[in-house]
Amino acid sequence: MSWFYRNLIRPALFTQDSEEIHNRTLRALGWISRQSVLCDVLASFWGASRDCGIGLFGLNFPNPIGLAAGMDKHASAVPIWESFGFGFVELGGVTWHPQPGNPAPRMFRAVADKALVNRMGFNNPGAEDVAAKLAKWRMLGHWPGHPVGINLGKSKSARLENAAEDYANSFRALWPHADFFVVNVSSPNTPNLRQLQDRTALDEILAAMQAINRQAAAGKRESTKPVLIKVAPDLSFEALDGILELVEPRQIAGIVATNTTITRPETNDPRLQQVYAEPGGLSGRPLRARSTGIVRHIHRQTGGALPIIGVGGIFNADDAWEKITAGASLVQLYTGLVYEGPSIAKAVVKGLRQRLDEAGLRELKQAVGIGNA
Numbered sequence: 001m002s003w004f005y006r007n008l009i010r011p012a013l014f015t016q017d018s019e020e021i022h023n024r025t026l027r028a029l030g031w032i033s034r035q036s037v038l039c040d041v042l043a044s045f046w047g048a049s050r051d052c053g054i055g056l057f058g059l060n061f062p063n064p065i066g067l068a069a070g071m072d073k074h075a076s077a078v079p080i081w082e083s084f085g086f087g088f089v090e091l092g093g094v095t096w097h098p099q100p101g102n103p104a105p106r107m108f109r110a111v112a113d114k115a116l117v118n119r120m121g122f123n124n125p126g127a128e129d130v131a132a133k134l135a136k137w138r139m140l141g142h143w144p145g146h147p148v149g150i151n152l153g154k155s156k157s158a159r160l161e162n163a164a165e166d167y168a169n170s171f172r173a174l175w176p177h178a179d180f181f182v183v184n185v186s187s188p189n190t191p192n193l194r195q196l197q198d199r200t201a202l203d204e205i206l207a208a209m210q211a212i213n214r215q216a217a218a219g220k221r222e223s224t225k226p227v228l229i230k231v232a233p234d235l236s237f238e239a240l241d242g243i244l245e246l247v248e249p250r251q252i253a254g255i256v257a258t259n260t261t262i263t264r265p266e267t268n269d270p271r272l273q274q275v276y277a278e279p280g281g282l283s284g285r286p287l288r289a290r291s292t293g294i295v296r297h298i299h300r301q302t303g304g305a306l307p308i309i310g311v312g313g314i315f316n317a318d319d320a321w322e323k324i325t326a327g328a329s330l331v332q333l334y335t336g337l338v339y340e341g342p343s344i345a346k347a348v349v350k351g352l353r354q355r356l357d358e359a360g361l362r363e364l365k366q367a368v369g370i371g372n373a
């Protein structure tokens with residue numbers, strides 16, 4: 001199937017504008033998501049076995065391959081990702097205020113490098129709309145069997161000094177609807193957002209969110225929800241260490257490493273040069289090594305005690321294995337799905353099982369960080 005996708009379907013899809021085809025595909029997937037029979041048919045092709053599962057921050061992940069933030073920003077196809085073999089999803093980024101994002105065009109393919117450049121700028125319908133959509137999926141009985149996370153961003157209209165309130169509003173509205181939350185302070189496409197990776201600013205955001213977390217959990221007699229931080233691959237190790245100092249005081253459940261990069265690889269290919277001249281974040285193949293380096297640093301600094309979700313340039317089981325052995329307990333992908341098609345999650349899970357067997361390991365967690373010993 002992946003041959004079929006790469007050689008027949010992808011060339012046809014790639015003749016069209018990338019955002020246009022993304023929106024059309026998501027609309028189609030949203031329709032299919034409401035037809036349980038069709039979801040079952042897709043799952044019979046691409047559903048992954050419950051292999052390489054792992055328990056993390058109180059949640060059970062049937063397999064470690066997740067859909068990264070940005071693909072299903074509007075929660076329009078929540079049930080379908082399980083049929084495509086994913087073991088968890090991160091919906092969003094969602095902001096408190098609905099917003100259109102940056103002017104189009106804002107998503108570009110660098111095909112020869114299997115990469116994308118985007119400057120979407122958190123185009124999304126706002127936290128209350130996404131909360132209503134999630135409530136509806138649950139009411140219809142179309143809720144996936146895997147954990148669902150939500151990526152939270154800052155509204156463009158919110159001033160940096162009001163960021164904590166802005167994130168807290170989204171968190172309050174979405175709290176009942178997801179299993180875990182990711183604070184995104186690392187997108188390059190919202191002006192000054194990445195300044196919130198500064199320790200003091202981040203501390204304020206987390207303090208506001210954890211207060212809501214405790215209140216909401218007490219009200220429902222449930223436990224608090226895991227809150228993770230998503231970091232940029234362009235941070236210095238020193239700045240990363242500043243974030244890691246907040247782990248204990250602010251009960252950070254884990255780090256998602258990494259978002260897209262503002263750096264660009266060297267190239268003599270004029271078509272790539274043209275795409276790389278576009279402002280925005282770069283994802284896919286050229287990001288892989290850099291994001292693995294960040295995963296490795298966090299794992300070493302925390303002695304493996306802090307769960308890491310590794311993301312950036314994963315296209316196959318070797319790429320996922322690289323992240324896991326560098327310290328990631330879970331991995332996510334976005335660009336890999338665009339280039340390899342819907343069989344990617346199943347193929348990666350299968351490949352990970354083979355690598356575990358070759359290494360003489362029974363469980364995935366035994367492989368986490370073994371490359372750093």
Ligand SMILES: Cc1cc2nc3c(=O)[nH]c(=O)nc-3n(C[C@H](O)[C@H](O)[C@H](O)COP(=O)(O)O)c2cc1C
Nearest residue numbers: 068069070093118258259283284312313333334335
């Ligand atoms: C078009 C597009 C939109 C994205 N939107 C978000 C977002 O809203 N929030 C976020 O944290 N990351 C976002 N990302 C980043 C991805 O979640 C991921 O961190 C990054 O693309 C690296 O993974 P990949 O190489 O597998 O694509 C986006 C990426 C792309 C390509």
